Amino acid sequence: MNKVSTRLFALAILVILSVLAAITFGPADIDSSQLISCLVGSCQNQIADIVIWQVRIPRVLVALVAGMGLAIAGAILQNTTRNPLADPYLFGIVSGAGLGATIANISLADNLTIALPLAAFLGALFSVIIVVFIAKVLQRMEQLLLAGVAVSFMLASITQFILYFGEPFATNRVIFWLMGSLARVEMSNFYVIASILVIAIITVLALHRQIDALLLGDESAASLGVDVDKLRLLMLGICAALTATIVAYCGGIGFVGLMIPHIVRQLIGVTTLKLIIGSALIGAIFLIWVDVIARSSLPHAEIPIGIITSALGSIFFLFIMYRSRANT
Amino acid sequence: MSTLLNISGLNWKVLNKTILQDINFTVSKGEVIGIIGPNGAGKTSLLRCIINQANILSSINTSGSVQLKNRPITQFSSREIAQHFALVMQKNDSIFALSVQDVMKMGLLPHKSLFSLDSDYDKSQIELALSKVGLSHALESLFNQLSGGEQQRVLIARALVQASQILILDEPTNHLDVYYQHQVLQLVNKLNITVIMTVHDLNLASLYCQRLLLLDKGQLICDGSPQEVLAPEQLSNIFGLPCQQNIDAITGATQVSFYLQDNRIQNSTSPEPLSE
Numbered sequence: 058m059n060k061v062s063t064r065l066f067a068l069a070i071l072v073i074l075s076v077l078a079a080i081t082f083g084p085a086d087i088d089s090s091q092l093i094s095c096l097v098g099s100c101q102n103q104i105a106d107i108v109i110w111q112v113r114i115p116r117v118l119v120a121l122v123a124g125m126g127l128a129i130a131g132a133i134l135q136n137t138t139r140n141p142l143a144d145p146y147l148f149g150i151v152s153g154a155g156l157g158a159t160i161a162n163i164s165l166a167d168n169l170t171i172a173l174p175l176a177a178f179l180g181a182l183f184s185v186i187i188v189v190f191i192a193k194v195l196q197r198m199e200q201l202l203l204a205g206v207a208v209s210f211m212l213a214s215i216t217q218f219i220l221y222f223g224e225p226f227a228t229n230r231v232i233f234w235l236m237g238s239l240a241r242v243e244m245s246n247f248y249v250i251a252s253i254l255v256i257a258i259i260t261v262l263a264l265h266r267q268i269d270a271l272l273l274g275d276e277s278a279a280s281l282g283v284d285v286d287k288l289r290l291l292m293l294g295i296c297a298a299l300t301a302t303i304v305a306y307c308g309g310i311g312f313v314g315l316m317i318p319h320i321v322r323q324l325i326g327v328t329t330l331k332l333i334i335g336s337a338l339i340g341a342i343f344l345i346w347v348d349v350i351a352r353s354s355l356p357h358a359e360i361p362i363g364i365i366t367s368a369l370g371s372i373f374f375l376f377i378m379y380r381s382r383a384n385t
Numbered sequence: 386m387s388t389l390l391n392i393s394g395l396n397w398k399v400l401n402k403t404i405l406q407d408i409n410f411t412v413s414k415g416e417v418i419g420i421i422g423p424n425g426a427g428k429t430s431l432l433r434c435i436i437n438q439a440n441i442l443s444s445i446n447t448s449g450s451v452q453l454k455n456r457p458i459t460q461f462s463s464r465e466i467a468q469h470f471a472l473v474m475q476k477n478d479s480i481f482a483l484s485v486q487d488v489m490k491m492g493l494l495p496h497k498s499l500f501s502l503d504s505d506y507d508k509s510q511i512e513l514a515l516s517k518v519g520l521s522h523a524l525e526s527l528f529n530q531l532s533g534g535e536q537q538r539v540l541i542a543r544a545l546v547q548a549s550q551i552l553i554l555d556e557p558t559n560h561l562d563v564y565y566q567h568q569v570l571q572l573v574n575k576l577n578i579t580v581i582m583t584v585h586d587l588n589l590a591s592l593y594c595q596r597l598l599l600l601d602k603g604q605l606i607c608d609g610s611p612q613e614v615l616a617p618e619q620l621s622n623i624f625g626l627p628c629q630q631n632i633d634a635i636t637g638a639t640q641v642s643f644y645l646q647d648n649r650i651q652n653s654t655s656p657e658p659l660s661e
Contacts, residue, residue: 276472
């Protein structure tokens with residue numbers, strides 16, 4: 058086994074251990090023997106069984122697939138746009154989801170369990186369609202990122218306008234949702250995110266050579282037979298669907314897509330196959346443990362997960378800037 | 386020698402500006418052809434038409450035909466074109482730390498199916514191509530840390546892995562110092578495949594190409610051996626400078642030198658050359 062395979066194997070083991078360890082964290086007092094008996098299906102304590110199977114396992118599994126999905130979306134966008142700062146959030150996906158959630162919250166009093174994620178998903182897709190449309194009109198696909206930033210600010214301002222005049226209770230709900238949390242996720246959320254994740258991974262694995270060809274420029278890729286615009290559009294669509302689904306259930310969890318691929322490039326490699334597998338594994342480990350911190354660092358409250366990822370992300374950003382300054 | 390490419394009546398006009406006008410020539414297997422001419426003559430545009438880049442030949446701005454093995458290039462898919470032509474451009478940069486091996490693997494793309502992984506045969510082809518360009522030791526090196534000449538050689542090796550019949554090079558010696566200019570062109574010359582390249586330096590083109598195409602204002606002015614194409618009167622008219630043709634004493638190749646009237650040595654019949 059070469060160095061890269063060994064590292065990926067070690068990371069896969071770490072993912073499994075992280076999932077098992079994360080299940081042990083939580084406010085309910087469940088010891089390890091109880092935990093094991095509940096996991097193997099011979100639970101004596103019914104409350105422990107419910108806590109483990111209906112609260113902790115769904116939460117850890119959603120953290121697993123959400124971490125994988127956000128990191129993979131960042132990795133795909135960075136390689137297809139050749140921009141190490143590309144992140145699903147920069148394409149206006151979260152602002153679009155925020156607008157959708159705001160409209161659902163303000164206009165609907167109940168049925169929010171289904172309506173909120175659905176509206177967030179539609180809002181995210183709406184923003185991506187606008188971004189792609191602008192880039193198409195400008196006939197410059199490389200301006201996708203700039204168009205994304207502009208659309209992001211525009212949608213955020215509309216959201217704030219609605220919230221400013223909205224009912225305070227609904228406004229609070231939206232603001233808490235935007236901070237991101239895995240507190241209310243269910244097993245069904247895991248299945249939905251996992252399905253989109255599997256489709257995204259299969260598509261990227263199929264096209265990994267085409268995406269790699271983009272790394273030396275559009276002209277080089279075209280000379281190798283790649284339809285550059287079509288490929289970029291397909292990848293953007295996949296990232297949008299993946300991020301929108303995750304944001305719809307978990308709210309705003311920033312910086313994962315930006316940070317994780319940077320770490321993977323240093324540890325595993327820059328080409329798409331290595332980057333995607335590495336990002337999936339490290340992204341999963343990262344979000345599982347951030348969620349553990351979010352739910353266990355305060356005695357009787359949870360910290361919204363988006364606050365922790367944003368804090369870590371901004372420190373990471375400064376570290377990258379410091380390191381690049383030191384290298385020049 | 387069998388005809389590989391046939392370009393006939395090729396025209397390209399954008400907003401009343403002529404880019405290429407009535408270009409006709411054929412390319413036989415194994416030829417090394419240099420396209421020369423002043424800036425804006427249409428050299429790179431001609432290369433773009435030959436490989437039908439961005440489906441340019443289907444545009445209403447172009448007319449005429451490019452045929453590869455007697456079949457219009459417009460009927461080839463972009464993948465098929467990549468299987469027949471390998472393109473090496475002036476400059477390739479990556480913001481990410483790609484290794485030479487990563488760049489070489491890109492050459493496998495036109496022959497690979499979806500989901501495919503690298504086989505042992507692919508690895509041996511990559512090693513063979515790198516050894517042909519004298520860079521066997523650089524497999525694990527970072528592409529961006531190589532010199533300009535080494536990067537060009539890696540891209541030529543990638544073209545060999547691509548296993549195309551025709552190698553297209555756009556100004557392969559730009560950004561290179563004199564040593565690497567000769568090294569890269571000598572390498573291209575020895576590959577024994579069909580090569581079409583644009584070259585800015587007329588003397589380098591003469592030294593390393595069997596046949597030259599002289600373009601000016603989108604028209605093919607002359608097509609022939611270096612000695613025929615580099616005729617002083619013809620070059621003087623196109624480049625607007627007096628020109629003199631010599632035979633290089635060491636290489637035996639046709640060489641030209643340009644000069645300005647002011648540069649001539651006073652009271653001397655031999656002009657002070659202004660090297661191309």
